[in-house]
Amino acid sequence: MAIDIGRKLQDRWKSLLVAVPFFWLLLFFLIPFVIVFKISLAESLIASPPFSSLLTWGEEGELKIRLLIENYAYLFDDDLYVRAYLNSVKVAFISTVICLLIGYPMAYGIARANPTRRKILLILIILPFWTSFLLRVYSWMGILADQGTLNNFLIWLGLIDEPIRMLYTQFAVYLGIVYSYLPFMILPLYANIEKLDWSLLEAAADLGAKPISTFFTVTVPMTIPGIIAGSLLVFIPATGEYVIPDLLGGGNSLMIGKVLYNEFNSNHDWPVASAVAIALLILLVLPMMLYQRYQSKQLQA
């Protein structure tokens, strides 16, 4: 009897514990999402709020629902949006690949370093987070500007005669994104590589695999989960990135985050902006769902 009551109490605690994060997600993710989705189906008005209501009461007291898919159709009408989407994906993809190429050796080096040095290296990776993200991007403006630190330094060295244009180029955008998101690539990779059983690498060498061959036949396949996790952590926020293309890319970079910002703040067209946001979300959720399906298939096999 006593045990039964105990178990019931325990079950209740369990459901309560699970309910808290669910409630959190409901309140701060699902409800705002529904609101944005609702706005995306409304009509733009010059009013406050600047969009029409979906539900109206008719003259005879009947409920009228008015849904517009026009905003979504508009995204395809004006090729600005499609181009911005494709460009965002391209920039995010290339940045992810660069992050992976730089981050993998770094994560590997940290995982193989001795424990004391490992701690210091990890702190160095995390340290930039202690400074505001915005501040760090601003300081890149100072470094990359025509009269900036880097150009002045190169001129002082005598390597160049006049400043190289770096700020407000695509190069600056890539630099900013890779710089900002590199830790998100390194940390999951490190966690994965650190758990790697080194005796597998010894076994590969023992069976005649040269170091490069061991890397591609054992190390890489064993760290695929880390590679995927790190890549998603870089790719997803990079696709919707607004600050970096705006500050470092200037008018030369067309990314969806910036388009969305302009729709909200310059055009005051909340419904179209919401439609852009929803479309962006779908675009980003898709690769994640594919990954999850791949993972559950892997687990079943």
Added chain:
Amino acid sequence: MPQDDNFAHRPWLDPDKDPFIKIRSVSKRFGDFTAVDNVDLDIYKGELFCLLGGSGCGKSTLLRMLAGFETPSSGELFIDGEKINDIPAYARPVNMMFQSYALFPHMTVEKNIAYGLQRDGVAKAEIKDRVSDMIKLVQLNDLAKRKPNQLSGGQCQRVALARALIKQPKVLLLDEPLAALDKRLREQTQYELMNLQDQLGITFVVVTHDQEEAMTLSTRIAVMDKGKFVQTGTPTEIYETPDSRFVANFIGSANIFQGHVVESDRDRVVVRSVRDDNLLFYIDHGSDLQVNAKVWVAIRPEKVRISTTPHAEARSNQLAGIVHDIGYLGRLSNYKIKLDNGKMIDVTHPNQTRPKSGEHLADWDEKVYLSWEPSSAVVLTQ
């Protein structure tokens, strides 16, 4: 038995035979810790050689140096006449079976076994044939397409063995090959390992901490302690004529008495006990010991006879005591006998007949008489 045939099974006795593996003054230091301390060793072709010792004695470090995972701090290693110090692990003619097996979890059994041949660029058709032959040899027929996490411990062990053997290495290194298996499977696998070695003629070097395993498997054993070899010899030599108290205690167990030599001849040594002036030990192996030298006499528990009646005639090596404890193990019983001078002695007695009404040969606190042959004990100087 002709002389040649004799050497075929005991190549280390043949003075004309060149050792297959030569370890010359090899040391390995990690910081100020010396794991392997200036050791020399010869291992001959076709041997199943065991490095035996407790944890941290340096046996695994020595094996890892042969595999190429550790570089000797000093000294030289040779395999089949070739110096291997500077050859990287991937190019050495040795393969290793890891204690944890180290199977590649992302590959099937088949792919794991084929891995070594693929690295060597062997033709696909040949790889296929050799892998399927190997799978048959280690009896993994139905499991070729499975991944390691779908196998039992014993099956993993076979895959690891097959993977290491497929390249037909000159030397197979085995790091605690049976440690992860349960007792029954371990015994069965021991014999399979011996048969396989016999069949393939590959030289095996096995590292183990399990003295029973070493005794059953090996042609010869090197007992290691603190980075050095304490004794090297056949299982029989090591068990029957240990040359130190460490080996006598490490391999099996032994009763050890401290004493002084009172008489030393070519075929007889007499030792007087330190504890008891009236107690003399007679040992029939000769020695070049000086009279009065400090020595120890070791006698194995199973070589001591136990009886509840006094001996009819006065003989050498007789003791009396009281049964202090009895450990009944079924096929044999362990008796702890407290001697009149207070020392405890272990005696093992086989239960050759079924005791009537569950009684033991001797009961607790019963007076018993012990004796042994002069040929059964050994004199140790260290």
